[in-house]
Amino acid sequence: MFFAHTHNFAIFAIIGQAIFAIFAIAKFAAIAKMRTMDPKRKQIRDWLQAELDRKGHGAKGKLATYLGIRADGITRMLNIDPNKETREVKAEELVKMGEFFGTVPPVIKSDLKPMTTPIGEVKVIGRVAANTWMDVSEMDFDYDDVETVPSVGGYPPSWQYGLIIEGNCLNKIAQHGEKLVCLNIIAAQLEPKPGDLVVVERKKYGGQMVERTAKRLRQSAHGYELWPESNDPAHQDPIVLYEPDADVQVNIIGKVLWIVREP
Template sequence: MIDAPNDIYLDWIRDALKQPGKTQVGLAAHLGIAHPQITQLLKGKRKLKVHEIPKIAAYLEVDPPGSELSPSTAKWVQARKAGVVAAGLFREVDEFDQSEPEEISVPRDENFPNARQLTFEVEGDSMNELRPRPILPGDTIVATAYEDIADRVVLRDGMVVVVQRSRDGGQMREWSVKQIEIYEDRTEFHPRSSNPKHKPIIVQRQFDADDGASVEVIAVVRMVLNTMPGY
């Protein structure tokens, strides 16, 4: 968190949000946090975090005040715990969650050092036969936010990603891990499982799923973590 006078940065954000097309809702989405947290920040009820400054500057398209808060070159960075990935399980989206996101330290993605890192807890056996290394129930996956790298990374065969599937006007959401297969007229997101109940998500060129749900890639899996029991 920032120990320097917060008002300097809050004034910077307030002024930049007056630009056409720049909104608190858009800024919250860019940071991957709930909109009420931006309201709390601008009221001085929430501390601005150092690692948020480059992302805020990128959204606002305005350089932050001062240069002492340049992006860290540390080997470890903070990653937000995004939630649970579980194939076939739709959960209601809580748009009014104002809780502070929990974070853990993870190795920096050296290929994309300024992109957000997210972690997801794995439930179920939908990727228990992924090769060369399966993703098992209880694993934690570390992933790079695809929104931050989409202009540099093209989805390709074999890539393992976190897929968001939404329905009911966005009120219900499923997050799952899948492996990409790309064809001329469609993209398929496949489970790699010994359990036959898990089926691929097939998306035509318009990126609408074959079951009418909307689909998007939200993160690219970069690492799998697990803690041995008994420690």
């Protein structure tokens, strides 16, 4: 009888050691997996987390709505714990994230020089005007109202568009009625840098009201700011990108390449 109990105890001890070994191997494999995370996926995850932090409270839900997915899908994209469910970011989702945040995702940034292309024509699709909120349906011109301006060499005309200046929002460098030739930064995989004159859109009420203007991108000790190129006292307040407004979404959508002067 004693031998039987001893024999059973030995069997249980062996089983216990085997289970412990299995858990230890699984834990080691999980740690190894975390340490060997695909560099591109980690880069995307870190960029996504930083952009959500910059946008502030509610950004995750708004991004999910913009992508047309559930909010927990964003959570799974951010997960690095292999014991929790993860989710890869699809290529088309990455492009839309860039549009949502107004920045170029890190893995699609291009170090290539702008390509040499012939001069063509681009459509003047809308307007820029500071401190002017419009219904989204009024921002862009109807087909009958569209005129064209010459494109700028170095980028395909399909990546460019024109905007007409309304008011004195840029009167230090351009006047009312003159036109801006702009580059779609998402199509060009271009991240604006300090000193660039950029096209910025602010949206509120779920995107129904829009303000579109052009401002100079600057970097302060606290982060990026958008400063007016106007001497009008009404247009002197900068847009600070490091202090997100829960009610207003701010996106940099383009870079100004050229100003078409009136004769």
